[in-house]
Amino acid sequence: MTVHKFAIADAVFERSPGQEGEIYTGNLLDQRHGGPVTIGFGRYGPNQVLQETIPVHDTMIVLEGRITVSDAHGSQTAGPGEIIAMQTGDKVTIRSHETGAMTAYVTFPHWQQPEPTSSSST
């Protein structure tokens, strides 16, 4: 395979599943391309909240704004140039702040493959 370079302008953003707010994901490299990880950009509007049980190992690098991730152990806030690492099965609440946020993410394995069994009929 060749070396890929991705900019935010390359991403096609779609509403992230499990919420109807202003949280969007744009995969750039994923299960369609034969590699082991999914790479993309995430875009959060102001003051958005997403509650989720993380289905994969998910690393977020904050590019703009701030993201706060809370779980049973506490709360972590990351700003530009900082990393949040979540593990498969972590039950988290992800929040953006007043300015919204932009992130880059890398998941292993591909986050779009492990479909929640209860959502196939919706």
Added chain:
Amino acid sequence: MTVHKFAIADAVFERSPGQEGEIYTGNLLDQRHGGPVTIGFGRYGPNQVLQETIPVHDTMIVLEGRITVSDAHGSQTAGPGEIIAMQTGDKVTIRSHETGAMTAYVTFPHWQQPEPTSSSST
């Protein structure tokens, strides 16, 4: 596992193997922690060059400065907020520019596990 947050100040930088220039890596989550990926920050001095056959799937997010990666197919330059994705086996030349660079990286599997067989005696 809990949610982790990492900042550049958390990293302990060591000279990246295979070169004697000013290229440093600071792993924050790796084979010691039981997860599938290695996460860390990379620091490049000005005008550094690293020639390497990438041993793992390696995603770099440029945080500061610019990084140019060249292979047989061409050359890609990424600046702040942009991503470079390299695949296992890619033969690349990685260059920093006049201002140096800072990156975040995520590798799958752990880049420190596949030891080059010729380096165990050095």
